[in-house]
Every structure is written in structure tokens, then in C-alpha cells.
Amino acid sequence: MSTQLQTSGRIESGTLIEVENLSTHFSTPRGVVRAVDGVSFTLERGKALGVVGESGSGKTVLSRTIMGLQPRRGTRLGGSVRFEGKEILGLQPKQMRGVWGKEMAMIFQDPMTSLNPLMKIGRQIEEPLRNHLGMTKDDATATAKRLLQDVRIPEAERRLQQYPHELSGGMRQRVMIAIAMACGPTILFADEPTTALDVTVQAQILDLINEQRRERNMSVVLVTHDLGVVAGHTDEIAVMYGGKLVEKAPTRRLFAAMKMPYTEALMQSIPKLEEPSHTRLATIPGRPPDLVNPPVGCRFSPRCPYASDKCREEEPPLIPTADDPSHSYACWYPVGSPEYLEARARLDAQKVKVA
């Protein structure tokens, strides 16, 4: 683990972020929502981590908590987040200001609502430049123009004088990326950056994020529900379910040898272009867990076809696989284990009987 304290940009590799046993709980009238519940992972410099999960899995709250942007009212945080070796969890906004925009940047899902509708594009990009780098108005304008060119927005000069509503969704997302890149952050959190965009534009934006990451040796946390998006654009993937990290592995390894039945089920429920039309889709029965009263034991057990009594009683820890320490999972009977195979054979036999 790196204990470097230098500022960004000088260090080429090593750990950038260490998250340990992080939890984010909200008080609501219904009770305490355990949106993020004991998540641990580390992220290296220059790497891209995909955080995958369905709505309510805690993936968005996780990224906002790490960045310190989660609203504080009614929120209880636990655990630790070390950024470049320094503890940043629970710091006051005043202390985080030097980090926000400068070291950590974020882009949001909906480019329609994420830019200030009443402020010219130019001013919105110049803000962090003048704030963090103390640039003069002229320098900031020149830099803003260059940033717009970097994210391949045509007629950058003219765009600076436009308002967000005058740009298309794809253009606005590019502007958001330009703003995020303004001060050369060491890490970018991208929360569903392409969900609101068309597929052709999505491909462009993902490509742009990747390109910026390589050029700037920046880490990226790509939060998404789409396994297709993370497959081609990340080094590592973390799968979240019910506020827990249930599987984490290098991207290729995860797709080649997924261990969690949930990851497998998620994968199988996606319609695939290679399959002939009318292929019956595998489904996950039931609904995501209620995070006020999460199920006892493994949170996926009520929906898992392979669950046994142990799964419903004892919570499985996140443990590394025997052959690859970078691949960990939280399951008592992972995909490929004897119990899994046995349960699967039993289910197949039932299916045949029903048919």
C-alpha cells in the first residue's frame, strides 16, 4: 500500500484509493436504509474500475460517499476512505473543496440537468480553473476553449458563449467531461455517464473517457447497470448487490470465470445480439432486497436458485479465489463448486419433469 502524500500527477503507479469497510446508512421514516454496507476495495492509479449493479444496489451512493458529496443530513458514515494515503471520509466540505474538482471529479448521468441552465458554458468551465488554479479570466477562457477542443466539440470559441439548452445531449456530456478534466484530476467518477444517450453517442463518450484516462494517467470509476459498458472500458469490475460488494475481479477474469450466481444471472438476463431472435431470456425471480430489512444471510439468497439453508442463515464473506487473489467473491457455493453443480443438476431435472 502506498503511503505517498505527494500531490497528483507525479506518481505513475501505486494505490490511489483504499476503501475499507465503508458504510452509508440513511435514516428515513421507514427505518435505517443500509445503502452501502461494509464495502472494501482498492484502486490503482490510472486504472478503470467498473461498479456494476441494479438500481438500489448502492453503486451511486458508494461513489458519492467516497467523493464526500453524499448529503450529510440523516446520513451515518462508517469505515474509512484513504485517498493518496490520507483519510478523507467525513471531512467537512470546507476541507474537501481543495480535492473536489482538482483531485477528484465527477460526471453525472443526465447531461440535461447537470449543467447550470442559467450560466454560459464558458463560465461553467472557467469556474474550477479560476478557483483551483488561480487563473486570470483570459487564461481561463483560453484553457476552457482548449478543453472543449480536447473533448472534440466543434466551434469551441462559439460554444463558450452558449447556454446548455442550446447543445445536444451528447455535446452537454462532452462539456461535463471538459469541466471534469479542467484541473487534471487524479480520479474521475462517472455515474451512468451514457445511460441518457443514444448508442452511437454512448460509444463516442466512453471512448472519450478512456482516451482522457490514458492521456492523463487518471483513475476512473465507471458506475453503471450495463455489463456491456464496463466490459470494454474497465480494468476491473466490482459487482454490487443490496449495498454489498459481492464480486470483484479483473474484467477479463470476471467474464471468463464469474463466481457469484448473481453476476451469472445478471449476465444471462441480458438479451444478446448473437442469439437468434425469440431466445428465451433467463430471469432472476423476485425483486432486489429491501435495504431497511435486508434478508438474513446472503442478501441474494431469496432470489438465488442454488441457495441452501446455510445461505439463508450465514452471510458469506468476500474472499479471494484460490487460484487468483485479485478475484474475490461472497458466496458459499460459487459457480462451479460441487454444491452449485449438484443444485444445478437438480434444477435441470425439475425443468425436464415440468416440461
Add this chain to the structure above:
Amino acid sequence: MAGTGKAHLRDTDDIILRVEDLVMEFPVGRTGLKVNAVSGISFDVRRGETLGLVGESGCGKSTTGKAIMQLPRPTSGSVLFEGNELTTLEGQAMREARTRMQMIFQDPISSLNPRRKVRDIVREPLVIWKRGLPTEQLDKVDALLEEVGIDPQRAAESQPHQFSGGQCQRISIARSLVLDPSLIICDEPVSALDVSVQAQVLNLLEDLKAKHGLTLIFVAHDLAVVKNISDRVAVMYLGKMCEVAPSDVLFEAPAHHYTAVLKDSIPVPDPEIAVGKVAIEGEPPSPVLPPNGCRFHPRCPAADERCSTEEPQLREIADNHFVACHHPIVGGEAPVAVRSATSPVS
């Protein structure tokens, strides 16, 4: 592409819906300009068939779906549904015809009246049309709710907000079926849902289609979803039809350059498939001032002089495979980066 033409229309007895030269225009304020949302498209649907309409936002696919329902009435063109010309149908006849086709929308929660009980929402069309005795109505509603996987008991006591998004979509589906329609127009019905729920709803639609003998028009932007559910797929770009083909053929061997671009843009859930170069730069131009000739030509890798002046017509390039392009892709040879076709691990 971005062409017109009717070569793809079929002439069989089982055509349930035939749309010809459909045009939908909307004024831009009082400027005298207009949005050319749909500019002369034609297609037909056979009884029991599922037609997928795909394209990116602004291509006119949702407008087309609504224009079939006459919501609002199209600017011009013909919509022949079960022998009735809907564009000239008025009053009671129009209302009757509308019961034969139903629509389900993207946002299931906001398309259900939040202040009513779910069971009453599903029953409402029966009450309006005075179909059957109250007990018969309730029996029918409960049977349909069971079929879509909603507990009738709970539906009688609860309002829409007490159900999840996926459940609300099931409720919308039950409501759309209650008058025994023959055609259901699904406008992005699964794009607001999580993948696991999406699969449930897609499977449900397939089951209901078979059981109730339905015909579906499935409007969506997700190619993989459209391929999964459709028999035939029509690709739209900027208010025009590009390509029409059986689902499997279209994605196996896209002939239109835009279809190829769309296909190549889909992120594949498999890291072994190298992420190719971005299939296309830029975004579609404004439908207020669409390009001349083929509407796709300014962005097309194969465009030449002719494409900018002459609008291509839909023509048959293989059995049942129609394309509106002067220089279609033949034999899978695409001018853009082609991805290897390794199948994903699952």
C-alpha cells in the same frame, strides 16, 4: 437510406396494419419552420407478427407509434388497420377502433393514475365500454392480473406507487389487454427497467402474445432487446426508413450503413471482443432542416455525389430484406471496423 418506397409492403390476407406515406410534422413556435418528425414512411404488420422499430432519439420511431393511434393525427398518409382507414375515421367509429389497439409506455408509474386502486385502473376500460356484468368484469381483471404476475388481492387494495417499476409495467400490460385488442404498440416499454426485470417483462410479452394472439409493434432504442422480441425489424433515421428485414437477417448482415453503425456501437458484454474504433462521429442533424438526398449521407462512410441529391428507395436486396441505400453493404463487408464474432461467456 433515409429513403422512401414501398417495395417491402406485402400483399397477403393477414396484414393487420398497413401504414403508407406517413408524414408527421410539428411547427417550431411561430417561425414558420417545422420539425420533420416522420417524412413519408410505409410499413405493414402481419397478424401475430412482432415488428420492431429502432433508431436513435429524434428518428421518429415513437412519433410513428403514436401516429398509428392517431395521437395526434398524422399530417398526411394512410393508416389502414383491420380494414379501417383510421386517418379519416371520426367519433364513435374512431373510439371503437382504438379499443382494438392499445399502447404501453416507457414510464409505467406515471402512466397509471396515482390516486386509484390498481384493480380499478385495469378494470376502467371495461366500465367505460360497459363490457359485461360487474362480476364478469372483476373476474376478467383478476384473471389478467394473475397472468401478468400481480396478486389481484393486493391490486384491489393498493395504488400504483406501492408497486415497483417492473410491477407497474405489468399492470400497464394487464390494462392494455383488458379490452382484447389485436394490436399492442409498446413504446420503449423496458428501457426504464433494470436488466433482470427487463428480461421478466420481455418474456411476459412473448407469453401473452402467444396466448392472446396479439400483434406487437415494439419501439425501442436497444437493438439487442428489439432483436430478441421481433420477427421483423425496421430501422429509422431522421424520419425515414433505412432498412426492413427479418430480425435475424438484419443483425446478421446489415445492408444499410446506418444499421451497421448502430450494431457496431452496442457495447458487448464481453471483454474478449476488442472495442473497435468509434463507429461514427457526431450526432444526427436537426429534423428541422434535414439533409437532401439520403438523410444519412453527411455521416455515411460510403456516400457519394448521388447520395446527396437523389433519395434512395427501399428495394429488395435479398429474400425479404429491403434497404434504402444506393451503395448497400453486401456480404457483410462493412466500411467500418468489424468486430470479431466471439460469443460471450455466460
Add this chain to the structure above:
Amino acid sequence: MRYALTRIARFVFVFVIVTFLVMLATRIGSKDPIRDLAGGQVSPEVMAKVEADYPYIEKCEGALAYLPCMGKQYAAWTFDMVRGEMGYSYAQEQTVGEMFKQRGPATFWVGFWAIIIGLLIAIPVGVYSAYKRDSLFDRFMSFGSFATLSTPQLVVAVFLLYAVASRFDFFPNLWNYVAPWSSPVDHFKNFFLPSLTLGIGLGAVWSRLLRADMIMTLQSDFINLARAKGVSPNRVLWVHALRSSVLSLITSVALQLSGLVSGAVVAEQFFGVGGVGGRLVIAVQQNDILIIQAITAVVVAVVVIVNVGVDLLYAVVDPRIRQARALG
């Protein structure tokens, strides 16, 4: 252009409807309009003079003839107004024009300072309450504004009069009109309490409005993005959030304008301000038809004109409204 035309048409429409209704209202209560105009019990000579000055004024009778008769009189009155002859008050022996010249400035300054005081209260309180939602400050301010809102202006005026004015020699016993440019201090002494009477209530309403809008704005994505950029909390609050939240405040300022007139009546009465509001009360008591009509006409005109100004202000604040109007 089209925008300006529709605005003018709307202005004329509202103006005609309101002033005509006011005329109807004053006449329904009048048995003998000429006598009312003359100022009650006067000699036949005076009556004759009034009749000669306003030949068009007559008592309208008969169900069928009533509206056409009133309409004719309304047309004659409008014609006079357009020529700048707003009428003469025999009771006060003063033309309406002179009356406005004499009393108008006082009312203007009371209203003006009331709005300023209202905004000075509302903006900090609204913004800070939203920022520290449900904090002690917010709860206290919420309680305070509800208390203020439920207190009639009368009570506020009485309180200020006895608790402040009578205890401090600073405030004059006898109200006097002083223009701000002739003596700012004396102007303040004379105008502060009447304006405060009105301003407190406005501040209470507006701070609630602004708080609600600010809370909505503070939850939006672009505020999150501004924070994520490392923009200082003050700048997020006062530059990013406030500007997006002022539309309803601006609307309310415009809407409150006519309410300000009735408030001005109370304030002027209590603090002896020689303003238009006080004059209106006397006119109503004496059924001084022309004065009532003229004052309403001016109030309506001011309110409508300010509303047009507010409409233009929307476009200044929000570029999207600008664009929508350009497409018109």
C-alpha cells in the same frame, strides 16, 4: 414585436375591465352621482356648476338601459383620462392631477422601501433557511414568518407606533414628506416605520417562497456538479442556486404590488403619511367618484406595467425563456 403587441393588448383589456368594474361599484352605492361629485350638501349653484363641468354624468336607471348608459359615461371618462384630465374633486377643491403630484411621492417611497425591506429580509432568510434546512435557525425563522403572516398589518402598525415611535424621539411625532435627496436622514425618519409595517409581511411571505424554491434547486444535479467542481459553498449558494430560484420570488413581488396599495392605506393612516392611500379612504367615505376612479386607474396601470417589466426580467434571468420567446 408580436410579444409587445400581445402585451399591450392584454394591458388595455385588463385596464378597461378593472376600471369599468370600479365605476359600476361606485355608482351602485350612489343615489345621486352629481351630488356625490359635488361633495354632499351644497348649494344649487354648485350643483349646477358640477353638472355643467361633467355633463356626461347622470344617474342610470332601468334594467335594460343601465349598462349602455354606464358604458357611455365610461367612454366619456376614458376620453378625459387619455387627454390627461383626470377630474376635479369638489369636496377637496383640488384636481386629481394636483392630488397625485402632492401625495404620489409619499406613497411611492413607502411602497418602494417596503419592497426593499421585504427583499432584505427574504433573501438572506430564505437562502440560509434552505441551506440549513430543519436547523434551529430554519425552525425559528419558519415560526417567525408564520407568526408575522398571521399578524394583521394593523397590529404591526400599532406595535411599531407604541413600542418604537412613541419611545424614541428619533422618529417624528408629526409625519412630514421629505424627499430622499433633500435630506436622507429626515427621509429615513419619516419613512422607515410605515415602510417597515408593510415590509415585514412581505419579507415573511417571500422568505417562505424563496426557501421552498431554494430547497428544490439545491437538490438538483447541477448544484451537485458545482460542488464537485470545488466551487465554494457561498458561491454555490449565492451564484448557482439563488439565481435559479428567484423566478417565483420575482412573480410574487409583482403580484404583491396591488396588495401593497391596501397595505399602504393602513400604514398611511397610522403614521399620518400624506399619501394616496389615505386620500382613497376619504374619497370612499365621501363617495368621491372621480377620485376613486382615478386612483384605481393609476394603480391598475402601475401594476400592469410592472408585470410587463417582470416578464421581461424572466427573460433576463433565464436564457431558455429568451429562446422560447424568440421563436414566439
